Amino acid sequence: MNNKISFAQKLKQFFKSLFKKADKLVFPPNIKCLSCYRDLPQKQEIELCEDCLKKIRFINEDCCCKVCGTRLKQTNICSNCSKNKRNFDIARSVCVYDEIAVKLIINFKFNGAPYIHKTLANMMAEKYLNLKWKCDEVLFVPLTPKKQKKRGYNQTELLAKHFCEKLNLPLVCDAIIKTKETKQQSNLGFVDRQENIKQSFKVTEKAKIKGKNVLIIDDVFTTGATSGAISRSLKDAGAKKVFVLTFASTELKNQFEFIKNDKKDK
Numbered sequence: 001m002n003n004k005i006s007f008a009q010k011l012k013q014f015f016k017s018l019f020k021k022a023d024k025l026v027f028p029p030n031i032k033c034l035s036c037y038r039d040l041p042q043k044q045e046i047e048l049c050e051d052c053l054k055k056i057r058f059i060n061e062d063c064c065c066k067v068c069g070t071r072l073k074q075t076n077i078c079s080n081c082s083k084n085k086r087n088f089d090i091a092r093s094v095c096v097y098d099e100i101a102v103k104l105i106i107n108f109k110f111n112g113a114p115y116i117h118k119t120l121a122n123m124m125a126e127k128y129l130n131l132k133w134k135c136d137e138v139l140f141v142p143l144t145p146k147k148q149k150k151r152g153y154n155q156t157e158l159l160a161k162h163f164c165e166k167l168n169l170p171l172v173c174d175a176i177i178k179t180k181e182t183k184q185q186s187n188l189g190f191v192d193r194q195e196n197i198k199q200s201f202k203v204t205e206k207a208k209i210k211g212k213n214v215l216i217i218d219d220v221f222t223t224g225a226t227s228g229a230i231s232r233s234l235k236d237a238g239a240k241k242v243f244v245l246t247f248a249s250t251e252l253k254n255q256f257e258f259i260k261n262d263k264k265d266k
């Protein structure tokens with residue numbers, strides 16, 4: 001009798017392991033480059049092949065604006081930051097918003113590929129550690145409920161969630177809301193962009209912000225209008241310092257070209 005049971009159990013185990021193997025064959029783990037879709041040798045933190053990774057233009061501290069992190073030939077203060085007072089204390093981006101970065105962001109934001117967030121957030125986490133910033137908590141850029149419903153997800157929330165899990169930082173989800181739908185930022189210059197988005201964010205829980213060093217996570221830094229408007233609200237609510245970390249930032253000479261082309265900007 002005992003032998004029979006053990007035989008039955010063995011049989012069960014055999015089929016279980018067989019199904020597991022078959023499952024892996026039918027549903028292989030997603031190990032393709034997110035940019036060129038070439039197979040990757042194994043599952044990796046940053047799901048990009050070597051060739052695509054080489055094409056990304058990373059922004060280092062020795063070649064960016066000290067304030068907003070826009071890529072420059074050497075460390076300096078860019079024309080936007082020297083002419084206008086920024087509401088945030090410091091902003092940095094992982095890379096320049098061109099070629100591979102544009103492709104990743106467009107697919108992530110508009111083509112229904114939210115799974116791209118892990119690779120982007122992992123790269124942002126690496127940047128955060130290199131910068132040695134000490135932030136108390138993390139916020140993401142809220143969308144109006146209407147916009148979120150239309151897209152199905154808030155892309156910056158996905159980024160921030162994974163970023164916080166990775167670095168074990170507290171994520172504050174409900175302290176700030178977007179109160180009005182802003183008109184499309186396309187064809188607007190630096191000043192008009194700031195004006196358009198000004199006062200469209202509201203801090204609903206000041207206690208969560210007061211006296212804190214807050215980090216805002218966003219996908220793309222263009223003129224900094226969005227992060228600037230959020231920073232203003234956070235500072236008004238008593239935030240000590242506001243840091244901004246984005247995946248990519250447009251180059252100065254390209255900024256207004258991107259504004260013109262980016263019809264779907266928030």
Ligand SMILES: [Zn+2]
Nearest residue numbers: 033036049052
């Ligand atoms: Zn590739």
Ligand SMILES: [Zn+2]
Nearest residue numbers: 065068078081
């Ligand atoms: Zn700057």
